[in-house]
Amino acid sequence: MSYSETVEQAISNIKQQTVLMQRSLNNKKLMDALKYTSTMLTELRNPKLLPKQYYELYIQIFDSLTILSAYLVENHSNGHHLAALYELVQYAGNVVPRLYLMITVGTSYLKIPNSPREEILRDMIEMCRGVQNPIRGLFLRYYLSQRTKQLLLPIEQKDSIEFNSQFIITNFIEMNKLWVRLQHQGPLRERDQRTKERKELQILVGSQLVRLSQIVDDNLTLYEEEILPILLEQIVQCRDVVCQEYLYDVICQVFPDEFHLKTLDALLDTSLQLNMEVSVTKIILTLCERLNGYIERIRQNQSEDNDQNPIKEDILERFWKHLLKLNDERPDLSIQELSGIILSIMNLSLIWYPTNIQNLNKLFGLVTQKCKDFGEERTQDSESFMVKLLTAHDLDGVKNYKKYFFDIITQCDSFQDLLSIQNSLSQMDVLTLIINCFLGNDTDKKSESQILISTKTQLERFLIILEPMITIKTLTPPPDKNTNEIKEYNAQLSREYLLSVHQEKLAKMCHFLIQNIDKTQFKTVESQLELLLMIKNVYHKGGKNIRFTYPTIVTNFWRMIRKCNIFKVKIPKRKQYYENLMKQIFKYISRCINDMFNNCGNVCMDLIYKLNLQSAALADQLSLVEISYDFFSEAFSVFEESLSDSRTQFQALIFMAQTLQKTRSLYKEDYYNQLIVRTTLHGSKLLKKEDQCRAVYVCSHLWWATEISSIGEEEGETTNFVRDGKRVLECLQRSLRAADSRMDNVESCELMVEILNVCLYYFVHGDEQTTHVGISYINGLIELIKNNLKSLRLEGEQRISEMNVNNGDSNNVNNSANGSIANKDKYVMGLDGTYIKLRNINNSSSAHIDFKIKDMNINDMIQIPVEHFDRTCEYIINQRDIDNRFKMVEL
Missing domain, CATH: 1.20.1050 (Glutathione S-transferase Yfyf (Class Pi); Chain A, domain 2)
Structure with a gap:
């Protein structure tokens, strides 16, 4: 007997022999059936069969042998005694068919009552040793296992x-x-x-x-x-x-x-x-997963009133001893493998002993030592494993990430040691995830318990963890024009944005730390202030990075100052204490601003300027006159020494005027007058005439204070306003002179219209005796504007005529000059002098804006002051129904 050449032929032969076997069994011809079965089993002797092919043939043969087994059991008492048959089939010619037949007959015999089970089972398993070919032997013994599954000795x-x-x-x-x-x-x-x-x-x-x-x-x-x-x-x-x-x-x-x-x-x-x-990692992981599943089921089965701890032995100690022994016996074990094992054990510890942080501390310590042993030989893969380890990546045991990281940071020295020896990118990845966790960016806030900082040590440990992100270096240009250095510099430009993102997170983290101070432990403002100073001192290590983080420190200082002011009112007996504390905090603010100046220089002068002004405004609100004046003086020093760009100077003066206009306590000792005169003087000395004009007419409001409803002031009842109409008129006149001296007629006329609007403001909010801005002055200004607009129209007509003559077209000259051509695009002029296009303003609820239009038609430019003046005239006409004085304004 031989086997088929192909699998298809073998399958066909098996089916054919199965049919012949069944036919013989139906005719009670057992010997013929065994012959066909043996022929069929010969197909399993083919050495060329692959495992999948062998399995396919095995399944078909198994089904056929099941038919034979059922027949043998059924006919055991009808002349085919299985004991004799069991001996008979052992004389088959080939070993594979012989053993399959023997197992089939033997297992059929086991189904017969009072059969010698133990003897047959031992005989079959011994006889299977006759096949030592791996694939044939495996399937033969698998067949034995399947046939004996329900036939072993009864329990x-x-x-x-x-x-x-x-x-x-x-x-x-x-x-x-x-x-x-x-x-x-x-x-x-x-x-x-x-x-x-x-x-x-x-x-x-x-x-x-x-x-x-x-x-x-x-x-x-x-x-x-x-x-x-x-x-x-x-x-x-x-x-x-x-x-x-x-x-x-x-x-x-x-x-x-x-x-x-x-x-x-x-x-x-x-x-x-x-x-x-x-892979030892895979082994430990599987074992830990099973044990974790065990403890979870135990806890679920516990009743709610059962406080008994289901853990009766410290399995983590056994894992720890194993880990130490593994590290000793396998010093060449890679960091990836060791980290994988430790991740598994960490998860085990978090599930079995969630409150025992020292277990994690030991694990972090072991990894730290392993990293130091490998030194610079660590690979990129090992760094990614470190990030997973430090961020509790894929750990099921971490149920409350905020609480987890808080406990790790404040209780595990080894965590900080391990983080400190990672490369910069890995440190940033870890810290970013931790900060996002605390800021609530990646967790469900409802499931997170509140984190409270109750000791200085906790805050100190927290800040130590943040140091790598605090001290990350800023981008600096190369010292020379070396090609390689320039390429490296350009390659790092994209990291500047990433740097600012990191510093933004640190700024938010400062707010988080201050807001999560345990008020039961730090009851006084002074104790909370001490914690904020700790944060400030650590953030100071960032060098130039403090331009991103110190504004947050200053903001929290402001908040504490306001808190002191509240306590000063509520606790009159400690009024002097809180006043002194507020003054001290202002000194800290001044120190912060000076640090920014010393470390960052011109990079953040605008920010320094604004922080001084805001601090000055706060001091004024609290009636701390000397302190407010000092901050204003510092702001002027920054303006005079460091703000050299004309556009920046203009914006800075506007901000200064806005801040001064809201001050009240500076009225004492003539500080206010000194500051507003200084502001106006700087405005009149700006480089560009248009900036001079706008700055000076804005400064006119400094001599005409308006009520601040939030502090209880009301128009007509509050009498301590600074209002000097004579100075107001002087500012307007100086502004008008600057506008008239502007060489660009379009912009000069636009500035005059703006001045007219300011004059109308003073006309509405006062009378001529107080504001010195009367009907005659307004009428004169209107007449001047009209004459200038007339000159602009003539200039426009002449240019359009020349353009049409050059183009051979003499039509539509008057229409073009008068702006009668349909044009959906409208233009206005911004306070900084730039032209702004408003597209389709008639067809859209919100106009599309294009800034800094450079190439404009002369007619479009003329239309800007014309339309502005028309709107002002329309306002004057409407006011005549309300205020009879406007009827004397000549349009």
Whole structure:
């Protein structure tokens, strides 16, 4: 008998022989049926079959043999005694058909009452040794396992569990040997192919352990004393990587968690004896996952009123000892592997002992030492593992990330040590995730408990963790024009944005820390101020980076000053104390601003200027006159010494005027008058005439204060306003002179219209005797504007005429000059002198704006002051119904 050449032929032959076998069985011709069965089984002798092909044939043959087995059991008492038949089939010519037939007849005999079960089982498993070909032997023993699944010794029989488990273990050992032997079949170049085939067959071996777990059930003593030692011995002795990894995983998966808890030491010790190429990380991970699942189920089954702790032994200590032993015996173990193991153990610790942070501290310490041992030999992969470790990536045990990181940062010295030896990018990744966690960017706030800083030590540890992000270097230009340095500089330009993002997070973190101070521990403003000073001192290490973070410090100083002012009112007995404390805090603010000046220079002069003004305004609100004046003086010093750009100077003076106009306490000792005169003087000295004009007419409001309703002032009832109409008129006249001297007629006329609007403001809010801005002055200004607009129209007509003559077109001259041509685009002039186009303002609720229009038609430019003046005239006409004085304004 021979096997078929192809799988298709083999399948066809099996089907044909199966039909012949069934026909013979129907005709009670058992010998013929056995002959056809033997022919069919010959197909399993083909050495060219791949595992998948062999399995396909095996399934079909298994179904056919099931038919034969059913017939044998049914006809046992009708002349086909299975004991005799069991002896008969052992004379088959080929060993593979012989053993399949023997197992089929033998397992059929086991179904007969009073059959010699133990003798038959031992005989079958011994006879299977006759096939040593790996694939044939594996499937033969798998067939034995399937046929005997429900036919082992009954449970009620004495020593049945021991015998049944021993039977399965023996079959498992032989199958494992065959499986390992498969790796060494064929030429060396096909080794990878053999490995692939072995992984396809591993389920056959693993099925034996599944059967074993079913036999053992809950017999821990049998498992611990007899079964597990044999299994672990087989794993260690085979020295095969694929085998050891798979079988260790199967043991962890198929046996109960309680068994693993009791035999943990044996499992961990065995992992140290495995092949050096075996992934210990995977083994520990699987074991930890099973134990974590066990404790979760235990806790779920506990009743709500049961306070008993289900953990009776410290399994983490056993893992820790294993980890130390592993590190000693395997000093070459990579950081990736060690980090993976520690991640698993960390998760175990967080689930079993969520309140014991020192367990994590020990684990971080071990990784830190490992990183130091490897030094610069660490790879990029190891750095990514470090980020996962430090950020609790993929750890199921972390239920409250804010609480986790807070406890880690404030209680684990090793965490900071490990973070400090990582590269800059890794540190930024870790800190970014931690800060996002605290700021609530990646967690559900409803599930997070509030974090409170109750001691200075906690804050100090927190700030130490943030130092890598605080001290990250800013981008500086190369000192010379070396090509390589310039390329490197350009390559780093994209990091400037990232730098500002990091500093923004630090600024937000400052607010978070101050807002989460435990008020029961830090009851006084002074104690809270001490914590803010700690943050300031650490942020100072950032050097030039303080331009991003110090404004936050200053803002919190302002908040504490306002808090002191509230307490000063509520507690009159301590009024002097809080006044002194406010003055001290203002000194801290001044120190912060000076630090920004010394470290950052011209980069943040505009910011320094504004911080001085805002601090001055706050001091004025609190009636701290001297302090307010000092901050205003500092702002002027910055303006005079550091703000050189004309546009920046103009904006700075506008901001100064806005701030001064709201002050009140500076009226004392003539400070206010000194400051507004200085402001106006600077405005009149700006480089550009248009800036001079606008700055001076804005400064006119400094001599005509308006009420601030938030502090209880009301128009007509509050009498302590600074209002000097004579000075107002002087400012307007000086502004008008600057506008008239502007060489650009369009802009000069536009400035005059703006001045007219300011004059109308004073006309509405006062009378001529107080404001000195009367009807005659307004009428004169209107007449001047009209004359200038007339000149602009004539200029426009002349230019358009010249353009049309050059183009050979003399039509539409008057229409073009008068702006009668349909044009949906409208233009206005901004306060900084730039032209602004408003597109489709008639067809859209919100106009599209284009800034800084450079190329404009002369007619469009003329229309700007014309339309502005028309709107002003319309306002005057409307006011005549309200105020009779406007009827004397000549339009």
